[in-house]
Amino acid sequence: MELAEQIAMRFHFWYESLAPKYDYATRKESHVEWDQVPENNRSLMVAVARQVADEFAICETEEAVDTTPNTASAKSCDYCSEPDDALGSICKKCLQRFMERSA
Numbered sequence: 775m776e777l778a779e780q781i782a783m784r785f786h787f788w789y790e791s792l793a794p795k796y797d798y799a800t801r802k803e804s805h806v807e808w809d810q811v812p813e814n815n816r817s818l819m820v821a822v823a824r825q826v827a828d829e830f831a832i833c834e835t836e837e838a839v840d841t842t843p844n845t846a847s848a849k850s851c852d853y854c855s856e857p858d859d860a861l862g863s864i865c866k867k868c869l870q871r872f873m874e875r876s877a
Contacts, residue, residue, distance in 0.1 A: 778824035783808045786819060 775783075786808055793800045804811065811819075 776820075776824075778827055779820045781823040781827065782816070782819035785823065786811060 790800055790805055804815070808816070
């Protein structure tokens, strides 16, 4: 399973799981397991996850090219404190471990 689909699947799970805590009711049709989500909806979520991941990859490349030291913007993974090399506040290694445990 590609990373974009894994991200979309986990997003779906957490979105549906957390919605009640925010006094939000999701649609009855979408409150199903990932494999029961309608194909067009699932494909859309995977496409969005792929696009977002691509945007982070572009940003990561641009940051790598920028040689201006800026310690104020230094980031690290919220889980292992290693320098963040991927998606916002989680590094690729921790994201992969999370996805493996969630599968």
